[in-house]
Amino acid sequence: MIIPSDEPVPARDRTRERLYYLIRSGAATSRSALVEATGLSRSTVNSAVTGLIRTGRVVEAGEEPKGVGSGSGRPATTLRAAPGEAIVGAIDFGHDRIAVALGDGTGQCIAEDSVDTDVDLRAHEAMDQACELLIGLAGTLGIGAPSAVAAGIPGPLDSRTGLVCSATILSSWVGLNPAEELSRRLGTAAHAENDALLGALGEQRLGAGRGHSNVFYIRATAGLGAGLILDGRLYRGATGIAGEIGHTAVPGGGGGEPCRCGRRGCLETVVSVGAVLQRIRHSHPGVAPDEITVSQPADAVTARIMAEVGATLGDALAMFCNLLNPSVLVLGGELGASGPSFVDSVRMSLLREAQPATGAGLDVVPAGLGVRAELVGALQAAAELVR
Ligand SMILES: [Zn+2]
Structure with missing residues (x-):
């Protein structure tokens, strides 16, 4: 289990979540029982429970009878998870990695995990692995299966049928209905969406796109895709494949x-x-291939490569920005998180090529949630399913 790394969870939040799940599962339903179950001090438990009640996640539901011989005094108040408080799940299928997360009913991330695997070529195995990872994570937290799950797919989904629809991009997935497949495996409601669209949603709700109604999100990872929010709404196009920019010509x-x-x-x-x-390895013959990453490099040669790649992307995006007039361009995926050489170069190139009026109203920024944008967006989408 991994607590989100670029969004450190304070110790008091972990304590609060631990107590919440003891209450929710019925394992400990009074302050005294929580003290006994966790070994935490009464003041720590009181403080966390007060916070859970104040935020509406836990309610005091009457009085718990005291056992024989437990002494006199006021009976303990029974604590229960608030009705409707749900657990939701998120799955992000990258081309070569699966990440999963569990969140509360508002979509706030509680914990996440990931595994490296070949997603593109083995669709059914990837879905099996994702479900096992999600259920395993729930088991670690001591809770049941999530009430709803949303999953990001690294390829086009036909919004009319729910089927993966590109034989050329994601061959082993073609004709599959990921939402149905996941729902059947998990026994819960499931929703599938193009991954970049979920990235756009995550960034608009909780990342660099906050406050923007027109968000152009780029996921630059093993593949390249875009997610659009136009006039405040997720934009899928006529059949669901809007944003497939990776296979346009350079x-x-x-x-x-x-x-x-x-x-x-x-x-x-x-x-x-x-x-x-491939380019960085070619220019660094003395460095072991597995030591090379796209993250912000210390050497000038790698910085030059990242800048050139950024310029190519900026050139290509200029016409899309002229067309769509977004107020923010958010660069996600590993390349978006690679550092200023890439991001600054995208910005400079785009502003040079776009209409001046387009560029004047446009922020070009790295994803605020880093490579987790899709997972965070999937949690938000799953929370909406529950609501
Ligand atoms: Zn192509």
């Missing part, structure tokens, strides 16, 4: 590198983690 051709979609010169052949790592 301005100027990009060297015509072959792409997994069968074409040459797609944006993703330049702006993706695999393509970037």
Whole structure:
């Protein structure tokens, strides 16, 4: 189990969550029982329980009879989780990694976990693994299965049918209905969405897109996709595939590198983690390949590569920004989190190529939630399912 790393959870919050789950599961339903179950001091328990009651997550539900010989005095108040307080689950299927999270009924993250695996080529196994990871995480917390789950899929989903619909991008997933598959495995309500759209939602609710109604989110990771929020609403397009920008042509051709979609010169052949790592490794022959990452480098050669890749993306995004007039462009995924060489270069290139009026009203920023934006967005979507 991993507590979100770039959003440290204070010790008092962990204590509060631990107490909440003891109350919710019925394992300890009075302040005295919580003290006994946890070994925490009475004042710590009182303080955390007061906070849970104040925020409406726990209610005092009458009085718990005291046992024979337990002495006189006021009977203990019974504590219960507030009605409607739910646990929700989130799954982020990356191309080569699965991340899962559990959250409360508001979508606030409680805990998360991840595993590296081949998602693209083994759809059913990936869904099995994701469900096992999620149930395992719930087991670690001592709670049941979540009431609802939302999952991000790294490819286009037909919004009319719920089916994955691109044979060229996510071949083993084509024709599958991820929401139905996950619902059947978990026995709960499930919703599937394009991963970048969930990233946009996460950033708008809790990240760098807060306060913006027109958000252009880019997930630059093993693949390249975009998520759009226009006039405050998630935008999926006519059939659900809006934002599939990874397989548009690089301005100027990009060297015509072959792409997994069968074409040459797609944006993703330049702006993706695999393509970037290949270039960095080529320029660092003395460094072990597994020591090379896209994170902000200490050396000038890597910084130059990241800047060039950023410029390619900025050039390509300029026309989309002219078309859509977003107020914020949020750069997510590993490349978005790689540091200023990439982000500054996207900004400079985009502002140079876009109409001046488009650029004047546009912030270009890295994702506030880093590579967790999709998972956080999935928790928000799952919480809406419950509501
Ligand atoms: Zn392509």
